[in-house]
Amino acid sequence: MLPDEVMEIAQQEMLDWHGSGMSVMEMSHRGREYTSIAKQAEADLRELAGISDDYAVLFLQGGASSQFSMIPMNLLRDKRHADYFNTGIWSAKAIAEASRYTQVNVVADAKPSHYQTIPDKALWQLSDDAAYVHYTPNETIHGIEFAEVPEVGSTPLVADMSSTILSRPIEVDRFGLIYAGAQKNIGPAGLCIVIVHKELLGQTLPGTPAMFDYKLHSDHGSMYNTPATYSWYLAGLVFQWLKRQGGLAEMAKINERKANKLYTAIDASDFYSNPVDPRYRSWMNIPFTLADSTLDERFLTEAAEQGLLSLKGHRDLGGMRASLYNAMPEAGVDKLVWFMSDFERRFG
Numbered sequence: 001m002l003p004d005e006v007m008e009i010a011q012q013e014m015l016d017w018h019g020s021g022m023s024v025m026e027m028s029h030r031g032r033e034y035t036s037i038a039k040q041a042e043a044d045l046r047e048l049a050g051i052s053d054d055y056a057v058l059f060l061q062g063g064a065s066s067q068f069s070m071i072p073m074n075l076l077r078d079k080r081h082a083d084y085f086n087t088g089i090w091s092a093k094a095i096a097e098a099s100r101y102t103q104v105n106v107v108a109d110a111k112p113s114h115y116q117t118i119p120d121k122a123l124w125q126l127s128d129d130a131a132y133v134h135y136t137p138n139e140t141i142h143g144i145e146f147a148e149v150p151e152v153g154s155t156p157l158v159a160d161m162s163s164t165i166l167s168r169p170i171e172v173d174r175f176g177l178i179y180a181g182a183q184k185n186i187g188p189a190g191l192c193i194v195i196v197h198k199e200l201l202g203q204t205l206p207g208t209p210a211m212f213d214y215k216l217h218s219d220h221g222s223m224y225n226t227p228a229t230y231s232w233y234l235a236g237l238v239f240q241w242l243k244r245q246g247g248l249a250e251m252a253k254i255n256e257r258k259a260n261k262l263y264t265a266i267d268a269s270d271f272y273s274n275p276v277d278p279r280y281r282s283w284m285n286i287p288f289t290l291a292d293s294t295l296d297e298r299f300l301t302e303a304a305e306q307g308l309l310s311l312k313g314h315r316d317l318g319g320m321r322a323s324l325y326n327a328m329p330e331a332g333v334d335k336l337v338w339f340m341s342d343f344e345r346r347f348g
């Protein structure tokens, strides 16, 4: 979801942005107007997340999936291997891509638990001299989330925050690189945000395409080529909306409350269940199943009639999945909980 308030501003500004006589979509990305939009969005993101000048903030295209290859190309440097946590489908994809460039050491593997828990810290096998350690703080499909930032010593820590960025405060200084496709928790598709420590720039593997070099994008203010201007603008409106909500500490309180309401409802019922280890349950993506899966279609149809949309589970898991991203209001969760209890009363 996107906040209604943000879409209404975009609607008002659609044909004529701030008296410029142009839509944002019609502006040259190098013009004065668009430059101000782009700079403001970056400044607001830096303020929201507490990003210091030691880090470059890049507004790229190609999605989080492109980062699966850009990260090894830029961060391997002269090292022989990289460490990866495998905690779900997105980690596994990142590992598959990195394996094209280097030896991947799997620090901890959640696959044997069907991605329902994260192996205990005592079992982690961090290697010596890894180029970086990669993990996925929130696995969007399995609804499993690290409870804290993993402790990895001085090795740069890389995080795929696609489905959790800005849902709570971020300790940016603990990371070498953070990346996120914008379409889950920021704005519309087409934009990918990368926050990278400047020390890690400028050491790409030989043969790295220009467009895959973070330093080149950083040197050009993410305008080496034409960026996704409209998505960048809308992301900027979302950053301003987040500031008006009270920032990330406030979002954390709201998001935790939203998730707790839904888990409480699921756990209180024999009709619904969520398989994830309660210590690692996601605030953002909550998969659940019905005791009788022949009722799935009916559940989805009736939910849609109530305005409760996009509840169908990922095709790999089936069942349902509620994504409670930042813009999903608490009242929406209340309505879902009410609907679930009503449905159970009638069919359970």
Ligand SMILES: *Cc1c(COP(=O)(O)O)cnc(C)c1O
Pocket: 062, 063, 064, 065, 066, 090, 136, 138, 139, 140, 160, 161, 162, 163, 181, 182, 184
């Ligand atoms: C959605 C998602 C991706 C893929 O993002 P694209 O922008 O479609 O490439 C990667 N990682 C995580 C954690 C995701 O949720």
